[in-house]
Structures are given as C-alpha cells and as structure tokens.
Amino acid sequence: MGNTNGTSVEKLQECESHQWYRKFMTECPSGFLTYYEFKQFFGLKNLSEASNEYVLTMFQTFDMNDDGCIDFMEYVAALSLVLKANVQQKLRWYFKLYDFDGSGCIDRDELFVIIKSIRAISGVSHDMSSEDFSNMVFDKIDINGDGELSYEEFTEGIQNDEKLLKMLTECLDLSHILQKIYGELKEQ
Template sequence: MKKPNMGNNDSTVEDLKSCESHQWYRKFMTECPSGLLSFYEFKKFFGLRNLSETSNAYVEALFTTFDLNDDGFIDFMEYVAALSLVLQGAVHQKLRWYFKLYDIDGSGCIDRDELLLIFKSVDAINGIHDDTKTQEFTNMVFDKIDINGDGELSFEEFMDGVQHDQMLLNMLTQSLDISHIVEKIQGEMMDDT
C-alpha cells in the first residue's frame, strides 16, 4: 500500500484513516495510554520542552484549538481532526482555525496585543528573537486588514483581508505550518516498525 507523504498538503483524511491509522493510533496510545492527551502530554508528544512563557502560552492556545469539545484533553479523534486540518484543510477552514487561535481571550475579535503575542510565540518556538521585526509584521497585518481602523480585527475583516492578500495568506500559513512536527512523528513511527 502506498504511504502518503505527510509533509505536504496532498495528504488526505482518508490517508490518515486508512494505511497509517494503526501507526498514528499506536503512536498516540504509546505516548498517551489513557487515550486522552493532557496539555503536559501534548507538549511531550511534540517534543516541546523548556519553552519560554510566551512560547508556552502559544502552545497552550494551540492545544485549546485542537480540544474541540473543550474538556481539557485531546482524544484520538480530535488529534486526527487537527492533523487533517493542518495537512489538507481548505484555506477557509485553516483561516477559521487561525482566527480562533489568535483570539486568545475569546472576544470574537483579535487585537494587536493578541496577534503580537502569537507572532512572538511562533518566532520563539522557531528560534527567532527579533521583537522589532515581529512588531513591524503585526503592524503591517493591521494596516492591511483593519478596514474600520478600530484596532481590532473582526472575523469578517480577518477572513476578507487575508483571503484577498496572497502575500499575507502565505506568511500566516507558513508561520503556523506544523508539518515539520508531523514529519518528525512520521519518522519516529517508521523507526518503531
């Protein structure tokens, strides 16, 4: 059976469910025998150790967006749904997920501080420590898509602005690309067989 290349966006939900589902399930259950992944186990699962406070806040926000039923745990189906979205979700689906991730306080709008925190956290996880550049990027995003100039991005402003600016769409997509983490897990699964 052909193994899908998990590192690109050509993977499908069916790929995850069929030929490798047993490997994904085995990896999940090996790391999390209870079948419920806590935040601590989530960080361990993805090899995220010794994070700064900012990076930890980002990872916690990421965890929360994957916890679809808000019970404080990620079960195997939520895990597969999250990987499916990241690997092959439509642009609209990914943007909806990004908005939820950026809206840290759940207010329905993203302010500059929330966006800046996420961008700083992503940079920290990737080993980049250039606060000036991160601040400039945050300002550029707001200048481009905060249509009414109120200092907050509504869901509609975010969706319209990002979908109509290919450069911004590419930058946001690349900044939250976790396919390298999926590839690492994929490699570990192959080592186990």
C-alpha cells in the same frame, strides 16, 4: 472496470489511520493526551510565559470538548486540519488561535504575542520583526480602523492578499511537528 484509484486512496487512509492510532496509543496509553504530555510530545521545554500561553491556546483549540485532554478523535481532527484542510478552514482555526481572549476579535497585542511566541517556538529567524509583521497585518486588513480584526476582516483580508497569506502560512508552518509524527510512525 471500477475506479481503482479511489480504492487505493481509501486503503492508504486506513493504513495511515492505523499508524496514527498506534502512535497515539504508544505515546498515550491512557487514550488521552494531557497538556503536559502534549508539550513533551513535541519537545516544547523551557518556554517563555507568552510562548507557554500560546501552546496552551493551541492545545485548547484541539481539545474540542474542553475536557482538558486530547483523545484520539481530536488528535486525528487536528492532524487532518493541519494536513488536509482548505484555506477557509485553516483561516478559521488561525483566527480562533489568535483570538487569545475569546472576544471574537483579534487586537494588535494578541497578534503580536502569538506571532512572537510562534517564532520563539519554531526557532526560525525572519526578515521582519514580530511587531512589524503585526503592524503590517493591521495596516493592510483592518478596514474600519478600529484596532481589532473581526473574523470577516481577518479571513477576507488574508485571502485577498497573496503575500500576507503566504507569510501567515509560513509563520504557522507546522511541518516540523508533522515530520516528527511521520518520522516516528515510519520507525514503528
């Protein structure tokens, strides 16, 4: 008797991929998702300048070949990252997202702008202000006190602080986006 569990998981993944492809091609018949379509797809309208820049940064992290569009493979990679990635992979993505200017470090202002933008987009209220959250992160994990977080400081600091990891994960919770995708997949 073979391992039937592996077969059913493979069949589920094939079915899921087929549904993702149908959804993607229904929304993007050209086979490419532009930044404008990305915003439309997720219902992101009337954003502040900072929030709009955050969404653009998120779009650019998913546009892996920097051609200005997200193709189906990039779309699947993005969904896989959000759905199935381990903590280290997600932290690498979070760091890239927070490193707004691409300097290889995150400064306090970058973290503040991103946190504020994420909160504006999600519409969820929090006990701690964006500024207080940013300051807490730096107070806890800016080991050398230089006002910037290197990739190593960021990933090690977050992983070594369960409360901070939980707060960061909740802050970047994309379940509302996934619910939209899955809800529309089930309707098809």
